[in-house]
Amino acid sequence: MYQENKYSSKLLNNAVEEFSKLPGIGGKTALRLVLHLLKKSEEEVNLFGETIIELKKNIKKCKICKNVSDDEICEICSDSERDRKTICLVENINDVIAIEKTGQYKGLYHVLGGLISPMEGTGPDNLEINSLIERIKSSDIQEIIFALNSTPEGETTNYYTYKKVSGFGVRVTTLAKGVSVGSELQYVDELTLGRSIIDRISFF
Amino acid sequence: MYQENKYSSKLLNNAVEEFSKLPGIGGKTALRLVLHLLKKSEEEVNLFGETIIELKKNIKKCKICKNVSDDEICEICSDSERDRKTICLVENINDVIAIEKTGQYKGLYHVLGGLISPMEGTGPDNLEINSLIERIKSSDIQEIIFALNSTPEGETTNYYTYKKVSGFGVRVTTLAKGVSVGSELQYVDELTLGRSIIDRISFF
Numbered sequence: 001m002y003q004e005n006k007y008s009s010k011l012l013n014n015a016v017e018e019f020s021k022l023p024g025i026g027g028k029t030a031l032r033l034v035l036h037l038l039k040k041s042e043e044e045v046n047l048f049g050e051t052i053i054e055l056k057k058n059i060k061k062c063k064i065c066k067n068v069s070d071d072e073i074c075e076i077c078s079d080s081e082r083d084r085k086t087i088c089l090v091e092n093i094n095d096v097i098a099i100e101k102t103g104q105y106k107g108l109y110h111v112l113g114g115l116i117s118p119m120e121g122t123g124p125d126n127l128e129i130n131s132l133i134e135r136i137k138s139s140d141i142q143e144i145i146f147a148l149n150s151t152p153e154g155e156t157t158n159y160y161t162y163k164k165v166s167g168f169g170v171r172v173t174t175l176a177k178g179v180s181v182g183s184e185l186q187y188v189d190e191l192t193l194g195r196s197i198i199d200r201i202s203f204f
Numbered sequence: 205m206y207q208e209n210k211y212s213s214k215l216l217n218n219a220v221e222e223f224s225k226l227p228g229i230g231g232k233t234a235l236r237l238v239l240h241l242l243k244k245s246e247e248e249v250n251l252f253g254e255t256i257i258e259l260k261k262n263i264k265k266c267k268i269c270k271n272v273s274d275d276e277i278c279e280i281c282s283d284s285e286r287d288r289k290t291i292c293l294v295e296n297i298n299d300v301i302a303i304e305k306t307g308q309y310k311g312l313y314h315v316l317g318g319l320i321s322p323m324e325g326t327g328p329d330n331l332e333i334n335s336l337i338e339r340i341k342s343s344d345i346q347e348i349i350f351a352l353n354s355t356p357e358g359e360t361t362n363y364y365t366y367k368k369v370s371g372f373g374v375r376v377t378t379l380a381k382g383v384s385v386g387s388e389l390q391y392v393d394e395l396t397l398g399r400s401i402i403d404r405i406s407f408f
Contacts, residue, residue, distance in 0.1 A: 007301060008279040009272055015259040018252045022237050033226050035298065037256060038263065038272065045260035048222045049253035052241060055219040056249035059242065068213055068242065075212040094239065097211060 007031075064135070066111040066128045068093050076100075076108060083107040085142040089132065089161065091115055091149060099147065107145070110135065115153035116160055129161055136168045146174040211235075268339065270315040270332045272297050280304075280312060287311040289346040293336070293365065295319055295353060303351065311349070314339065319357035320364055333365055340372045350378040 007013050012034065019030035037045050061067070062074035065087075069075070076082060076096075086107030090096055091114060099105050112127045135141065144165060148154040162172060178196035179188045188196075211217050216238065223234035241249050265271070266278035269291075273279070280286060280300075290311030294300055295318060303309050316331045339345065348369060352358040366376060382400035383392045392400075 008304070009263065009274050011259045011263050011274050012272060014255045018255045021252075023240050024233070024236070029228070031298075031301070032228070034256075034259070036227050037260065038297075040260075042260050046257055048225075049257035051218045051222045051253075052238075053250055053253035055215045055238065056241065056244075056246050059213065059215050068216060070213050070215050093242075094235075097235070100212070 065109045066113060066131060067096055067109055081106075085140055086145065087132075087135070087141055087143070088145045088147050090147050091154070091157075095147060107143075110144075112148075112157065112161075115148065115151070116157045117153045124160055127157070129164060132161070133164055133168075136165060136170055141168075141170055143171040143173060146172065150177070269313045270317060270335060271300055271313055285310075289344055290349065291336075291339070291345055291347070292349045292351050294351050295358070295361075299351060311347075314348075316352075316361065316365075319352065319355070320361045321357045328364055331361070333368060336365070337368055337372075340369060340374055345372075345374055347375040347377060350376065354381070 007016065015034045015037075016027065016030045019025050019033050020027055022030075025033070037048065040048075058070070060069050060072065062069040062077055063072050064077040065074060067074050067076065071078075083106050087110050088099060088105060088107055089110050089112065090099070091112055093111060096109050096111060099109075110128065110132050112129065112132075114122050114127055116122060116124055116127065132144075136144075146158050146162070148157055158174070165172060176199065177192060178199060179185065179192060185193065211220065219238045219241075220231065220234045223229050223237050224231055226234075229237070241252065244252075262274070264273050264276065266273040266281055267276050268281040269278060271278050271280065275282075287310050291314050292303060292309060292311055293314050293316065294303070295316055297315060300313050300315060303313075314332065314336050316333065316336075318326050318331055320326060320328055320331065336348075340348075350362050350366070352361055362378070369376060380403065381396060382403060383389065383396060389397065
């Protein structure tokens with residue numbers, strides 16, 4: 001009797017179902033979150049729901065770098081203190097966040113929005129590669145740092161994009177591969193350790 | 205620069221902040237959930253937000269048992285197939301859900317909405333004890349099963365409520381204490397094992 005209508009309240013069921021759709025949130029966690037919200041004031045719950053709706057409704061893609069943005073041009077692209085001659089090429093917004101967190105990068109970004117993946121049906125035209133070329137043509141870009149994942153899809157996209165951007169006289173670099181800071185050598189995988197020897201740098 | 209405005213987008217920040225308020229959801233998980241929602245269609249995200257808002261806006265307290273309900277009277281209380289002479293006294297909706305899941309109980313419930321806890325400032329008047337007394341007075345209740353947590357607060361509430369309901373000629377019972385089904389004796393705590401010997405039942 002309580003299978004379809006698991007919690008004897010449709011409202012409760014619907015809310016639990018919505019939370020369960022989120023990645024990594026199972027039925028039990030969803031119920032816990034919903035019961036937590038039930039204890040909150042109507043204002044707090046409205047704020048929760050409306051903030052999510054507003055996000056999706058109002059968020060834009062930056063016209064320049066294709067990162068998510070509140071305005072036509074994102075905060076990073078409109079920041080006059082950043083180095084406008086360097087572009088870091090990343091797959092998605094998570095990568096922008098990860099690199100921003102390091103505090104080591106002061107240039108701009110270009111967010112591809114994915115990687116070339118025939119398996120998933122993602123071709124070059126589904127990605128922001130043409131807009132990257134346009135950017136290189138229309139502004140004074142001197143370096144592009146390729147910062148895509150070291151996966152087959154990443155390598156394919158690297159290769160394809162490299163072919164496209166070479167010929168514009170832009171310096172193309174990529175992230176250094178090597179042992180992690182603080183890592184113990186015995187636990188570093190062979191490929192990485194091998195690369196770190198080949199790409200060794202001067203000590204001082 | 206990116207501390208206050210952590211993700212270079214206020215909309216994104218606000219959404220991550222709202223998710224972070226939920227129990228057990230840290231900043232990283234909140235970001236993951238928000239980025240997941242960003243990938244969904246506007247309809248799906250609206251459905252998510254509105255379902256949560258609708259829940260809080262429209263959910264009611266059942267007039268009889270004080271459980272959450274879509275209508276004035278909840279599904280359990282309005283189910284004519286349930287045993288209307290037995291009430292199971294529980295702390296909150298989670299307990300109703302847990303007992304319903306067993307499929308072993310066909311009576312009604314009474315949801316106290318908490319436990320007596322001087323530490324948290326919860327007294328008997330903050331709980332649905334008086335409404336329980338009214339229920340006993342106004343309908344033909346023959347048994348009340350006390351199913352509160354075995355905590356000091358639960359015991360205090362048990363004792364107080366028992367005092368209140370005794371004198372109405374209602375049979376008062378409580379959940380059997382004993383070893384868990386499928387448990388290994390060596391791992392059962394002494395108090396529980398002791399109670400299970402004292403309360404031993406006939407084998408057939």
